[in-house]
Amino acid sequence: MRTLIVAAFLPLALLTAACAPAEESAEAAPLEIGHLFLDSLSGVALDLPSTWRGRYRLEREISDPVNGLAHQLTMRFVRADGSVDADSAMLVALVFGNEAWDRIVADSAAARFGQAVSRDEDETLVMRRASGNPFEPGSADAFAFDSLMTTFYRRPLRASLRANAVNDQRDPGAPEPSSP
Secondary structure (H helix, E strand, C coil), X not given: CHHHHHHXXXXXXXXXXXXXXXXXXXXCCCCCCCEEEEECCCCEEEEECHXXXXXXXXXXXXXXXXCCEEEEEEEEECCCCCCCCCCCEEEEEEEEEXXXXXXXXXHHHHHHCCXXXXXXXXXXXXXXXXXXXXXXXXXXXXXHHHHHHHHHHCCCCEEECCHHHHHCCCCCCCCCCCCC
16 A cells, blocks of 8 residues: 555656756856858848858848838858748848837737837837747657747847947957848
8 A cells, every 4th residue: 555655746846856947147148149140231230049140041031111121131041952931031121210200109010020120320229039940840840940939039149230249248259140
């Protein structure tokens, strides 16, 4: 009888231990310098996770013309077979003139275009992340897409409209910046 009781409560004890909150580390994680994306045409600089290197293709085309939208950079996911499809946008960077951005109603601006992440005296950089995974659940591409987006969400976004502003914050031991 005693063996039966122990056997019945053992799974419960293991489950309780597995669900207990992890102890938080007193030390902050060091800032990871990743893949530095620089676009000289738009002036956009992004510090992306290093796992993004070689996993996206850049598309420079304004898909939704709006007054004051100067540049649109779309980073599309590269599938395992090397192909890129139109529904695989991981990240969209939009560069608006400040006056045009300020005229857009704040509620509709965030819903339609994304979040303003950087601003200088002339322009505003707006970022929109993927709203979901466009690939078949359980597929290798779906897993890779989720993995890349998770690394993006887990680190602070560093973005600038002046390429050297992000570059000046680089770790001196980090690899040199590159374009896709």
